[in-house]
Amino acid sequence: MNIFITGVNGFIGSHLAKHLHAKGNKIYGGSAKTAARQDLEPVLYGYSQLFLGREFDPGIFKNIDVLIHCAYSFERKNIKATNIAGTKKWFYAGRDMGVKRHIFPTSYSAKPGSKSDYGFIKYELEGFFLQEKQLVIRPGLVLGNGGIFRRMNRVLRSFPVIPLIDGGNYDVPIISVEAVCRAVEKILSNPGPAQYQLFQEELVSMKHLLQEMKRQSSARCLFLRIPSFFPLLFLKILETLRIPFPIKSGSLIALKENQDLAHTSSLKQLGIRDKPLKEILDSSLSFF
Numbered sequence: 001m002n003i004f005i006t007g008v009n010g011f012i013g014s015h016l017a018k019h020l021h022a023k024g025n026k027i028y029g030g031s032a033k034t035a036a037r038q039d040l041e042p043v044l045y046g047y048s049q050l051f052l053g054r055e056f057d058p059g060i061f062k063n064i065d066v067l068i069h070c071a072y073s074f075e076r077k078n079i080k081a082t083n084i085a086g087t088k089k090w091f092y093a094g095r096d097m098g099v100k101r102h103i104f105p106t107s108y109s110a111k112p113g114s115k116s117d118y119g120f121i122k123y124e125l126e127g128f129f130l131q132e133k134q135l136v137i138r139p140g141l142v143l144g145n146g147g148i149f150r151r152m153n154r155v156l157r158s159f160p161v162i163p164l165i166d167g168g169n170y171d172v173p174i175i176s177v178e179a180v181c182r183a184v185e186k187i188l189s190n191p192g193p194a195q196y197q198l199f200q201e202e203l204v205s206m207k208h209l210l211q212e213m214k215r216q217s218s219a220r221c222l223f224l225r226i227p228s229f230f231p232l233l234f235l236k237i238l239e240t241l242r243i244p245f246p247i248k249s250g251s252l253i254a255l256k257e258n259q260d261l262a263h264t265s266s267l268k269q270l271g272i273r274d275k276p277l278k279e280i281l282d283s284s285l286s287f288f
Contacts, residue, residue, distance in 0.1 A: 007071030011146030019181035052086030058093040102134040109254030116253040140173025140199030168207025173199035179274040
């Protein structure tokens with residue numbers, strides 16, 4: 001198959017590109033960077049610089065069988081319009097060029113009325129793709145050498161005291177990036193339902209996840225139990241002042257909102273067995 005991945009330079013996009021290429025597919029991709037990552041050069045048959053919400057050449061989707069929409073813009077200005085309208089524009093351009101199948105990675109935190117921009121945007125777009133009779137995958141927290149997991153590890157290693165939000169009792173759905181790739185491979189081979197929930201059946205508490213990350217990365221930080229109000233206020237102030245920080249306020253908002261959601265894992269249905277948390281951390285943290 002000819003597969004085009006938007007956001008191919010990102011964490012999940014790059015892993016999908018390598019995995020699907022290894023399975024004999026021709027991979028094309030695009031991102032906001034001027035060029036593909038060096039480690040992707042042997043994998044990609046073509047690369048295009050793409051910005052959500054900007055003009056592009058629809059011809060990049062010619063002869064593509066599957067379009068996987070991994071791109072997401074974190075630019076604060078017009079963030080909702082940029083992501084929602086921009087992603088739809090790529091969908092329509094792909095459809096006009098003959099692309100029959102689209103896969104949209106939504107979020108576990110996607111829900112109506114979400115106070116998180118990320119959750120709101122993902123919910124709006126998953127509804128759009130389902131309406132267009134396309135495939136939607138819903139990964140949990142993806143563990144591997146990138147994404148929010150990498151940012152969490154950076155915080156653990158960089159700060160002597162880490163706030164344990166509301167005691168760390170929030171449940172978190174997890175999955176390794178390798179399991180995500182194997183699931184997408186299966187879905188492409190045997191498409192079934194319109195939605196797939198990609199995370200392990202057993203959720204883990206944020207406290208347990210952070211303690212395991214600390215132990216296996218030999219971080220020396222201490223955990224301090226505090227109410228979520230204070231770190232949320234701190235993160236929003238940093239974002240207002242445009243001061244970079246590894247964790248965004250939206251991630252904390254989504255974590256709190258996720259406790260009201262109840263999704264059932266599709267891994268067993270797909271025949272995917274993920275590694276235990278300790279093994280995932282052993283392989284993931286070795287990159288840092």
